[in-house]
Amino acid sequence: MKRGLHKLVGLALVVFLSWPDTSHYFAQGVITSAPWTGTWSAAPDVTADSGFNNQTIRHVVHTSIGGTAARLTFSNLFGSQPVTLGDVHIARRASGARTIAGTDKAATFNGQPYVTIPAGGTVQTDAIPFQVPALADIAVSFHIPSRTPPGSTGHIEGLQDNWIAPGDVSADPAFTGGVVNAAGEQSYYFLTNVDVMNAAATGAVVTFGASITDGLASTPNANRRWPNRLAERLIRAGMTVGVLNQGISGNNFFTDGSGQAGLTRFNRDVLAQTNVKWVIVSDDAVNNLISGNPPSAQQLIAAYQQLVQQTAAARVGLICSTLTPFEGLDEWTPKIENTRQTVNAYLRTRESGCDAVLDLAAALGNPVGATDSAAFARAFNSGDDLHPNDAGMLAIANAVDLGWFAALPPINAPTSCGRIAMGEGIAAGGSLAACSGNVQLNLQGDGYLVAVRNGATIWSSKVSGTPGIEVRMQEDGNLAMYDSNGAMVWQTHTSGNPGAYAYILPNGYLAIFSANGTALWSSEG
Numbered sequence: 001m002k003r004g005l006h007k008l009v010g011l012a013l014v015v016f017l018s019w020p021d022t023s024h025y026f027a028q029g030v031i032t033s034a035p036w037t038g039t040w041s042a043a044p045d046v047t048a049d050s051g052f053n054n055q056t057i058r059h060v061v062h063t064s065i066g067g068t069a070a071r072l073t074f075s076n077l078f079g080s081q082p083v084t085l086g087d088v089h090i091a092r093r094a095s096g097a098r099t100i101a102g103t104d105k106a107a108t109f110n111g112q113p114y115v116t117i118p119a120g121g122t123v124q125t126d127a128i129p130f131q132v133p134a135l136a137d138i139a140v141s142f143h144i145p146s147r148t149p150p151g152s153t154g155h156i157e158g159l160q161d162n163w164i165a166p167g168d169v170s171a172d173p174a175f176t177g178g179v180v181n182a183a184g185e186q187s188y189y190f191l192t193n194v195d196v197m198n199a200a201a202t203g204a205v206v207t208f209g210a211s212i213t214d215g216l217a218s219t220p221n222a223n224r225r226w227p228n229r230l231a232e233r234l235i236r237a238g239m240t241v242g243v244l245n246q247g248i249s250g251n252n253f254f255t256d257g258s259g260q261a262g263l264t265r266f267n268r269d270v271l272a273q274t275n276v277k278w279v280i281v282s283d284d285a286v287n288n289l290i291s292g293n294p295p296s297a298q299q300l301i302a303a304y305q306q307l308v309q310q311t312a313a314a315r316v317g318l319i320c321s322t323l324t325p326f327e328g329l330d331e332w333t334p335k336i337e338n339t340r341q342t343v344n345a346y347l348r349t350r351e352s353g354c355d356a357v358l359d360l361a362a363a364l365g366n367p368v369g370a371t372d373s374a375a376f377a378r379a380f381n382s383g384d385d386l387h388p389n390d391a392g393m394l395a396i397a398n399a400v401d402l403g404w405f406a407a408l409p410p411i412n413a414p415t416s417c418g419r420i421a422m423g424e425g426i427a428a429g430g431s432l433a434a435c436s437g438n439v440q441l442n443l444q445g446d447g448y449l450v451a452v453r454n455g456a457t458i459w460s461s462k463v464s465g466t467p468g469i470e471v472r473m474q475e476d477g478n479l480a481m482y483d484s485n486g487a488m489v490w491q492t493h494t495s496g497n498p499g500a501y502a503y504i505l506p507n508g509y510l511a512i513f514s515a516n517g518t519a520l521w522s523s524e525g
Helices: 226-236 262-271 284-289 297-314 334-347 360-364 390-399
Strands: 036-041 055-062 070-075 083-095 114-117 122-124 137-144 153-155 163-166 191-197 203-209 241-247 276-281 317-321 356-358 425-427 431-433 439-443 449-453 456-460 470-473 479-482 488-491 501-504 510-513 519-522
Touching: 036 203, 055 191, 070 083, 070 114, 070 137, 114 122, 137 191, 153 191, 203 226, 203 262, 226 241, 226 390, 262 276, 262 297, 276 297, 284 297, 284 334, 297 317, 297 334, 360 390, 425 439, 439 501
Parallel strands: 036 241, 203 241, 203 276, 276 317, 317 356
Antiparallel strands: 036 191, 055 137, 055 163, 070 122, 070 191, 083 114, 083 137, 425 470, 431 439, 439 449, 449 456, 470 479, 479 488, 501 510, 510 519
């Protein structure tokens, strides 16, 4: 047995397991002081391009969480020779290939504008001082000065247009001369990861699987893959959890072809992700069953047991997904269906070692007992009896219990009188004294932040929020309170001001000041 969960959830579509010998991964999360967390990723594979030569590529990346700085990763993992690229720029996207003027920032590699990535290698940019928005499009542009061989390292089913222009136009908001890549070429080239600096982030969840995870059959250029929809739910709940999509269409556990075999790439594509705390293992096993040489239930169970061991060693929470129905495919047989049902029954038991179970079979299939219970529900079927449509993608995201990822952001105790600086905060029962006067700021046992002068409360967060157990000055300039589940329950709405700080004044009022001393908010109203 592995480790389990400490909270029962009454969701009809989710089996949520609760066992006594746990390590609290989901109830409390694993707090880290690491400044970087992944906000976007695309699993590396070999693309179908014919090579590049003195051209600029502009990619659009849809973020999950925001941050005050960015870091980009470029890969030549499957390359046969070194690749040089550079003049990398990141900017807010306007529409199409256009970026918003004035938002562009250049990136470097150890201070240099260009870098040569050896065959099989990966490089990261230096930290880029760029205000990364959550759930928004950013453009990443880079120049390839010399010829590259066909078949770059990248991601084939990106479901997002990219643009290519002659010469070096990385910094051009209009991307002059650029044209959208040919139809069917919505691939990502070389770019595999975007990380953000956000100390409030509690970690990243990796969604690992095949075409369902990759988003195949969802609407292109619309970010309706289920990992995107999960990121939306997390942000709405006030949770700062990065969502990293590591799906590869056609991938399966055991054989190479559509990416490396899932068991082969798991360590790199999941456990090596920046600040990863959880993984949802989705649909690789479905492709094994429809491969023409279906494995036995025990072979698939052995694959899950291998993942249990790997994630346990890495202290990463493992969420196992049941296998989705696919009756209607030519490959379906009663024997394969029996294997699917056997694996699903195993995953739902404590013996599986999974920390939680995302019941995709229940979320997307017809009800148990129905004559077509082994088939996709019509409302979620894209039409091929295998992949969910946009509504099905949303159903998957809605079946995820956000409690799995609840965790409090780390805080440091204030180091100066009257002042809560970036990354500092107060825990329940704590207080901060003003620099003068008989004034202090308390986070009371009832969960409300109060300002007290001469023993009398003159202001309380109770007027506009619900109780919390921690208040923190975030890197984006927002003073925020969190409850025990890691959800934000009160804030000053001063985000967008990196370096801002909170200050308790001698008159007892709480105020937020920008880095240059401009007043942004006051409890006085």
